Amino acid sequence: MGPLDFNVVIRNLPYLWEGLQSSFLLAAIAICGGILFGAILAVLRLSSIKPVALAALGYVNFFRSVPLILIIFWFYFLVPLLLGRATGPFLSAAIAFTMFETAYYCEIIRAGVQSLPKGQINAGIASGLSRIQAMRYIVMPQAFRNMTPILLTQSIILFQDTSLVYVVSLRDFMTSASTVANQELRLVEIYIFVAVVYFTICFVASRFVNTFSYGFSR
Amino acid sequence: MIEIRNLSKWYSAFQVLKSCSLSVKRGEVIVVCGPSGSGKSTLIKCVNGLEGFDQGSIVVDGLNVANKADLRVLRTKIGMVFQSLELYPHLSAMDNICLAPMVVLKRSRAEAETRARALLARVGLEDHAAKFPAQLSGGQQQRVAIARALAMDPVVMLFDEPTSALDPEMIKEVLDVMTDLARDGMTMIVVSHEMGFARRVAGRIVFMDGGEIVETKSPQEFFTAPDSERARAFLSKILDH
Numbered sequence: 106m107g108p109l110d111f112n113v114v115i116r117n118l119p120y121l122w123e124g125l126q127s128s129f130l131l132a133a134i135a136i137c138g139g140i141l142f143g144a145i146l147a148v149l150r151l152s153s154i155k156p157v158a159l160a161a162l163g164y165v166n167f168f169r170s171v172p173l174i175l176i177i178f179w180f181y182f183l184v185p186l187l188l189g190r191a192t193g194p195f196l197s198a199a200i201a202f203t204m205f206e207t208a209y210y211c212e213i214i215r216a217g218v219q220s221l222p223k224g225q226i227n228a229g230i231a232s233g234l235s236r237i238q239a240m241r242y243i244v245m246p247q248a249f250r251n252m253t254p255i256l257l258t259q260s261i262i263l264f265q266d267t268s269l270v271y272v273v274s275l276r277d278f279m280t281s282a283s284t285v286a287n288q289e290l291r292l293v294e295i296y297i298f299v300a301v302v303y304f305t306i307c308f309v310a311s312r313f314v315n316t317f318s319y320g321f322s323r
Numbered sequence: 324m325i326e327i328r329n330l331s332k333w334y335s336a337f338q339v340l341k342s343c344s345l346s347v348k349r350g351e352v353i354v355v356c357g358p359s360g361s362g363k364s365t366l367i368k369c370v371n372g373l374e375g376f377d378q379g380s381i382v383v384d385g386l387n388v389a390n391k392a393d394l395r396v397l398r399t400k401i402g403m404v405f406q407s408l409e410l411y412p413h414l415s416a417m418d419n420i421c422l423a424p425m426v427v428l429k430r431s432r433a434e435a436e437t438r439a440r441a442l443l444a445r446v447g448l449e450d451h452a453a454k455f456p457a458q459l460s461g462g463q464q465q466r467v468a469i470a471r472a473l474a475m476d477p478v479v480m481l482f483d484e485p486t487s488a489l490d491p492e493m494i495k496e497v498l499d500v501m502t503d504l505a506r507d508g509m510t511m512i513v514v515s516h517e518m519g520f521a522r523r524v525a526g527r528i529v530f531m532d533g534g535e536i537v538e539t540k541s542p543q544e545f546f547t548a549p550d551s552e553r554a555r556a557f558l559s560k561i562l563d564h
Contacts, residue, residue: 222407222409224405224407224409225409225411227373227405227409228403228405228409228410228411229411229422229423230373230398231371231373231398231401231403232398232399232402232403232422232423232427232471232472232475233395233396233398233399233423233427233428233475234422234423234426234427235395238426238427242422242426243411243422246413247411247412247413250413
């Protein structure tokens with residue numbers, strides 16, 4: 106092995122950048138979808154109708170008990186089968202991540218909702234709001250404000266986990282880097298660069314979470 | 324206006340309300356007092372269906388509380404103020420007041436805000452509309468909570484120990500607002516240990532102990548000549564200190 110040559114990174118920057126964009130897009134879809142569906146699932150989980158609450162709990166337990174990489178695999182084969190046409194790895198990965206993360210976001214949101222004093226929801230109901238309206242206007246806005254740091258932390262983990270789409274050859278940042286590394290036979294330089302990029306993004310984001318948590322503490 | 328008949332409620336084996344009956348006329352102010360755990364709060368929470376009950380009936384302004392279909396309409400007509408204040412901390416005083424009128428009564432923001440401003444003026448807080456609950460004192464928060472309840476144009480107001488969580492110097496400002504409200508003819512049920520307020524404002528005083536309504540009397544009679552030993556014991560505890 107000769108001396109390190111980081112020119113290989115610069116030469117392939119546009120290609121790697123494309124991969125990183127896929128990673129960002131996948132994470133963004135899973136974060137938005139996961140929080141949206143997670144909030145809905147959390148409401149179902151807290152429902153007073155037993156079968157509904159149990160079904161939601163079942164969903165959460167299932168997705169939290171299966172490795173993410175397996176879910177990504179499954180959906181890679183399942184989604185084209187269900188849709189009846191070839192879809193490519195991005196759509197199946199986006200669905201897999203969204204459904205997987207929904208389970209985690211659901212538990213974060215449920216805990217946030219349950220941490221609010223019951224008097225708040227009573228005050229809303231006493232003024233004529235339905236339970237759903239009280240959730241929507243009184244409980245959720247407060248719960249989300251308390252939960253923001255944990256939601257962001259989960260989102261950082263999610264972003265790191267997007268590198269697992271390597272197993273279905275989705276051209277994200279990790280997969281692109283691996284392609285370049287093998288073509289150029291510069292594994293050390295490329296993987297050092299990949300590590301630095303993931304570290305920088307996640308470290309900056311986690312600092313951001315910290316300032317957020319201070320800003321919100323009352 | 325409010326007709327409570329033979330109301331009973333159990334928490335599993337423990338009976339919290341024992342066949343309570345109370346009839347409240349329009350414009351009447353009832354103060355409910357009694358030792359803690361006597362069922363006062365539970366009783367008024369039954370009036371707007373925040374607590375269910377097992378036997379008996381409650382009819383408010385012609386609507387049956389036990390009827391689930393009427394319950395939401397009924398709640399729009401019954402304002403409630405809580406011991407723990409329960410302003411929404413993420414909303415300004417103005418938005419606290421406007422939320423239910425806009426969401427439930429479908430009033431426009433402009434309409435709701437005009438009304439809210441008038442109500443804030445009524446409780447002496449017209450300059451605090453933009454403030455958040457954390458920026459207000461306990462007494463101010465409770466006055467906003469009263470304005471919030473009034474924003475739905477209720478025909479009945481329920482107060483569940485509205486001054487118990489307040490510092491002593493803030494109690495008067497809240498009681499003054501409640502006194503004004505009573506003078507304006509609002510029908511009110513107030514759970515409170517503020518005996519000065521009860522003496523001045525109450526039409527009748529309801530004394531509860533152990534889940535029962537032990538006596539219902541005018542303030543004059545209640546304070547000078549209570550029938551029961553339990554009421555006498557209670558009064559000596561809260562008046563002689």
